[in-house]
Amino acid sequence: MFKKGKVSVIVPIYKVEKYIYRCLESIISQSYKDIEIILVDDGSPDNCGKIADHYQEIDQRIKVIHKENGGLSDARNFGMKEVTGEFTMFVDSDDWLEKDAIKVMINKIVKYKADVVQSAFYYAYEEQLLFDQRYYKQDNPPDIINNQLLMKELVINEKVKNFAWGKLYRSEIISGISFKKGVLFEDVFWAHQVMHRVEKFVLVNQPLYYYYQRDDSIVANYTxxxxxxxxxxxxxxxxxxxxxxxxxxxxxxxxxxxxxxxxxxxxxxxxxxxxxxxxxxxxxxxxxxxxxxxxxxxxxxxxxxxxxxxxxxxxxxxxxxxxxxxxxxxxxxxxxxxxxxxxx
Incomplete structure (x- = not known):
């Protein structure tokens, strides 16, 4: 049984020692306090596991899972098994949240009786932030989207993104839908199955999530x-x-x-x-x-x-x-x- 009003935040962790503090501080500092933070150490070879354990000691809302490396999908699947909140959010461990991110999204999902809320986001670089004003208008009210339009927007992948992160889900909506293991771009295999269940989707034009852009070149690192x-x-x-x-x-x-x-x-x-x-x-x-x-x-x-x-x-x-x-x-x-x- 999911606890009403509680938000479960799942954070898979692997080789992000350089970024993990920023991510976790942004979550534990959220203005909305009724959260549980599920940290899944996916066999990280650096000090991420120890850092996660330290945060578990100082914040009782944090639960740490240590497991053998199985990839992002496997880590998320492990985290989903531990969810006790009425709502679930995924945060990648090199990204971070605005202080009021969860509060704003909770208010919208309750107000509109929605199944999923997605916020706009920043492309976050070391020296700058970029905001995609083609699809999100910060001063606009939320967009309320029904299932048919939602699936169309998901296929277009401009306003409604395939990313698992940046969204607040009713936990029952994603229950039983696992991420496909052993693939890259796992969200593409997953998102349409979730959105198929959604009757009402809310898009918040206000950027609440920082999507960190590493310096890695897609050409140089392509396989x-x-x-x-x-x-x-x-x-x-x-x-x-x-x-x-x-x-x-x-x-x-x-x-x-x-x-x-x-x-x-x-x-x-x-x-x-x-x-x-x-x-x-x-x-x-x-x-x-x-x-x-x-x-x-x-x-x-x-x-x-x-x-x-x-x-x-x-x-x-x-x-x-x-x-x-x-x-x-x-x-x-x-x-x-x-x-x-x-x-x-």
Whole structure:
């Protein structure tokens, strides 16, 4: 039985000794006090386990679980088993919260009798914060979203994000839905199953979550394992076709966009795909689904052009994207504006 009004905060911990203090201090300092903090030490080889134990000693709301390393999904699944609160929140251990984050989200989920509340967030860098003003308007009231619109927004992944973090869930909504183990981008495999159960979703335009951006370059650190995101989108697409047929073309469009992005990343990381098997797999998938993709992007001039170039030869698309990037760099073409710098 979940305790009414209580919020369970799950924090998976692995090799984040540099960031963990900031994260935990932001949680224990929340203005909303009826919380339990479940720290899952996922076999971290640094001092994270000891740091977690120290916080458990000084704050009785904290419970620490030590386990063998199993990845982020496994750590979250362990944490979910310990939840006793009416509501659940996930916080990644290198991120942090505004002081009133939980209070604001609790007020909204109760006021609107919602199943899930999502807040806007900052992209947090060492020297700056960026706020995406394309999709969130800080002065606007909350958006109240029903299930059909919610699933559409989830597929678009602009206002409603696939991320597990940054949301407050009624614990019963996520009960029994585990994160898929052994994959990257585990949230893509998970979020649609949760949102399928949601009748009312509230989007708070006020940024309450700090999403930390490490200096790691996606190009420099790219591996074929990143292709898990395409697997997740394909798995979700089958779900969409079954329950939300009207969104199937939109889903296909996003899969195509992701395939093209990752094909180019594989080209830029040819040493990590020496045999070319991953590039061939992506190319084959696009070819096998070409008719469906073409139909799905019939109203998207830019994506139609990219698919056309790719179908002639993938390197034509790569050349086009490189030239466009160069033109934007010299300001011949306009850049896509939207991320507003916020003074720290």
């Amino acid at each position: 074929p394992k990143n292709l898990d995101i395409i697997k997740g989108l394909i798995e979700r697409h089958k779900f969409i076709e079954r329950y939300y047929q009207n969104l199937a073309e939109l889903s296909h469009k996003n899969i195509l966009k992701m395939c093209l992005i990752h094909y180019n990343l594989l080209i830029l990381n040819r040493k990590k795909d020496k045999s070319g098997i991953h590039r061939r797999n992506v190319q084959s998938y696009i070819r096998d689904n070409y008719t469906s993709f073409k139909k799905a992007i019939s109203n998207d001039k830019e994506l139609k052009g990219q698919l056309f170039l790719f179908s002639i030869h993938p390197f034509l698309l790569l050349l086009f994207l490189a030239v466009r990037k160069g033109l934007r760099r010299i300001k011949f073409l306009e850049k896509n504006e939207g991320l507003k710098r916020v003074e720290v």
